[in-house]
Amino acid sequence: MPEKVRDFYKYEPNIPAAVIFAVCFAVASGYHIWLMAKKRAWFLIPFIIGGIFEAIGYLGRVVSAKNQQSLGPYIIQTLFLLIAPALFAASIYMILGRIILLTDGERYAILRRTWLTKIFVFGDIACFLIQSLGGSIMASNTNDIKKTKRGQDIILVGLWVQIAIFGFFILVAALFQFRARTHFKTLDPAITWKKHLVVLYATSFLILIRSLFRVIEYIQGHNGYLLRHEVFLFLFDACLMLATMVCMAVVHPGDIAPMLKAKGNTGGGQFVEMHNGDESHGNAHAPRAYV
Structure with missing residues (x-):
């Protein structure tokens, strides 16, 4: 006969809090869908899917809390809340490339803009x-200590890789800003690049802190202090990820596209960067297109 709680939770889940966050993430995702459609910022699709995953995750948590003998809702809330930030990260990585293009600053970046996006997005897919x-191994084997531990170890690998990638991403962004500091002073004040870079840093740090929290949580194990106290999940995961969505709504990266268009750097669904000089190839005015 199954146990009443089946050891899914080490506490009595707070249903009202889960409902509040499910609603907040659903509303935030709906608002982002509207912004994305309005500004045609299709690169934010992964970000919006991440918000929807958060909403589904907390909805699953509500259902799981009400029926703690059911494995399905528990697996849903575990998986969706675990992987949603990786989807946020995928869109955030793409923002830096657009800022570099907007400011004509590729020569100040330590990675080519096209490679920058590919490296970080592919790395993020691996983390995902x-x-x-x-998460699937751990959540579906709650009564098997060995398999649960194996699942936790795999999650830890993914989280460490995510932290390493995010750390490198922040370093790349910071070096770009430092090396281009003199160049930025020559830009037209109408090119409001700085606020987008600030939001990029803010959202990156929020996801980084959340990932560090998850690492500590899984290192402590199923009987650890963090997993035994639900408040930490809401403080260091739900609140931080909701703040990420709010930041991106207040300073929306879709605003970069009109500035690029005003500069004449977009066309046919691609960004086209004009180089006034290409000493290595002797071509002074050849356009270079990037997908």
């Missing part, structure tokens, strides 16, 4: 898959 695998 690793954490999904570990």
